[in-house]
Amino acid sequence: MSSDPWGRVDETGTVYVRTADGEQVVGSWAAGSPEEALAYFERKYEGLVVEIGLLEKRVQTTDLSAKDAQTAIDHLREQVEAHHAVGDLDSLRKRLDKLVQTVEARREERKQQRAKQSDEARRAKEELVAEAEELAQSDQWRVAGERLRALVDTWKGLPRLDRKSDDELWHRFSHARSAFSKRRKGHFAQLDAQREEARRIKERLVAEAEALSGSTDWGPTAARYRELMADWKAAGRAQREHEDDLWNRFRGAQDVFFAARSSVFAERDAEQAENLKLKEELAEEAxxxxxxxxxxxxxxxxxxxxxRWEAIGHVPRDARPKVEGRMHAVERAIQEAEEAEWRRTNPEARARAEGLTGQLQAAVDKLRGQIEQARAQGNNSRADKLERELEGRQALLDQALKGLEEFGG
Structure with a gap:
C-alpha cells in the first residue's frame, strides 16, 4: 500500500483522496505500481489547478461575460466534485467559490454600469430631443440645419435604450427635424416667390431708367431717378442669377444721364464762377x-x-448769400440815410417831437417841485415815490430830446 498527505492506494489497487468529508474513491489502478497511480492522479490535480488559475486570470483581466465565466466554473466544479484527482480538492472548491463571488460582483458591477450608461444615454437623448425641438422653431436656417445634422450623428453614437423608450424619443427627434425641414422649405418657397416678384418690379424699373437716360430735363429727371432708387431698394433682392445683370443695367442707365448732366453743369459752374467774380467786384465798388x-x-x-449787377447771370448757390448780403448792407445804409433825412426835414414830425419834449419837460419840472415840497414837509415816503416816478419821466424826456436832435436841434 502507498500513500501521501492527500491520498493513498490500498492493496486492491483502489485510489483514495482525502477531503474534509472523509476519504473519497478516486478510481482503481492495475497498470503499475501504487506510486505511479498516485503520481497519475496528482497530475490530474495539477491540471485542475492550472485550469482554475487560468480562469481566475481571465475573470480578472478580460471582459469575459458572467455567463461564460459561470459555465467554465460549473465545468471545473464537476471535475473537482468527481474526485478524479489527488490533491487539496477542498482548496480548489474554495477557490471556485471565491471565483463565483468575484463573477457575481463583476456581474452586479456591470449591471450597475449598464444601468448608469443607460441613464446617461437616456439623458443625452432627451437633451438632443429638447435641443432639436427648440431648433425646429429657429429661423437661422443654415446654422440650425447644420446643428440638426450634427445631432443625428451624436444620436447614432449613443447606446440604444429599451425599445419603447428609444422609439418614443426617436419619434420626437424625427418629428422635430421634419417640422424644421417643412418650415425651411416653406420659407424658401416664399422667398423664391418674393424674389420672382422683385425681378418683375426691377425689370420695370430698369426699363424706365433706360428710357430716362437721354433726358435733358435735369431737375425732374434726377428727382425721378432718386425715386426709382428708393423703389429699387424697397423691392428686395431678385434671384442671384438676375440681380447683378438688372443692377448693372439700372446703374448704367443712371450713369449715362448723370454723366451728361455733369458735363452741362460743369460748363454752367464755370460761367457762374465768372459771374461771382464780377459781382464781388461790384459789391466792393458799392x-x-x-x-x-x-x-x-x-x-x-x-x-x-x-x-450792372442785374445784368450779370447766376452765381454758385453756396456763394450767393454772402455776395448778395454785401450789396444789401450798402442798400440798407442808403435807406437809413434817406429815412434820417426825411425825419430831419419833416415839419410835422418835428412839431410833434417838440410838443412831446415840452410836455415831458413840464412834467419833470412839476415832479421836482412836488419832491421839494414833500421833503420840506418831512413826507419822505411820498418824496421817494415821486422820485421813482421822476426817474421814469426823465428817461422818456432824454429819449425825446435825442429824437429832437435828429431834426437838427
Whole structure:
C-alpha cells in the first residue's frame, strides 16, 4: 500500500483522496505500481489547478461575460466534485467559490454600469430631443440645419435604450427635424416667390431708367431717378442669377444721364464762377460808398451799380448769400440815410417831437417841485415815490430830446 498527505492506494489497487468529508474513491489502478497511480492522479490535480488559475486570470483581466465565466466554473466544479484527482480538492472548491463571488460582483458591477450608461444615454437623448425641438422653431436656417445634422450623428453614437423608450424619443427627434425641414422649405418657397416678384418690379424699373437716360430735363429727371432708387431698394433682392445683370443695367442707365448732366453743369459752374467774380467786384465798388456822406450822389451811384449787377447771370448757390448780403448792407445804409433825412426835414414830425419834449419837460419840472415840497414837509415816503416816478419821466424826456436832435436841434 502507498500513500501521501492527500491520498493513498490500498492493496486492491483502489485510489483514495482525502477531503474534509472523509476519504473519497478516486478510481482503481492495475497498470503499475501504487506510486505511479498516485503520481497519475496528482497530475490530474495539477491540471485542475492550472485550469482554475487560468480562469481566475481571465475573470480578472478580460471582459469575459458572467455567463461564460459561470459555465467554465460549473465545468471545473464537476471535475473537482468527481474526485478524479489527488490533491487539496477542498482548496480548489474554495477557490471556485471565491471565483463565483468575484463573477457575481463583476456581474452586479456591470449591471450597475449598464444601468448608469443607460441613464446617461437616456439623458443625452432627451437633451438632443429638447435641443432639436427648440431648433425646429429657429429661423437661422443654415446654422440650425447644420446643428440638426450634427445631432443625428451624436444620436447614432449613443447606446440604444429599451425599445419603447428609444422609439418614443426617436419619434420626437424625427418629428422635430421634419417640422424644421417643412418650415425651411416653406420659407424658401416664399422667398423664391418674393424674389420672382422683385425681378418683375426691377425689370420695370430698369426699363424706365433706360428710357430716362437721354433726358435733358435735369431737375425732374434726377428727382425721378432718386425715386426709382428708393423703389429699387424697397423691392428686395431678385434671384442671384438676375440681380447683378438688372443692377448693372439700372446703374448704367443712371450713369449715362448723370454723366451728361455733369458735363452741362460743369460748363454752367464755370460761367457762374465768372459771374461771382464780377459781382464781388461790384459789391466792393458799392462798399466804397460807405459811410454815406452825399446821399444824392450815393443813391445815383448805387443805382448804376445795381443795374450792372442785374445784368450779370447766376452765381454758385453756396456763394450767393454772402455776395448778395454785401450789396444789401450798402442798400440798407442808403435807406437809413434817406429815412434820417426825411425825419430831419419833416415839419410835422418835428412839431410833434417838440410838443412831446415840452410836455415831458413840464412834467419833470412839476415832479421836482412836488419832491421839494414833500421833503420840506418831512413826507419822505411820498418824496421817494415821486422820485421813482421822476426817474421814469426823465428817461422818456432824454429819449425825446435825442429824437429832437435828429431834426437838427
Amino acid at each position: 462798399e466804397k460808398l460807405l459811410p454815406i456822406s452825399d446821399l444824392k450822389g450815393s443813391r445815383a451811384a448805387f443805382r448804376s451799380i445795381n443795374e
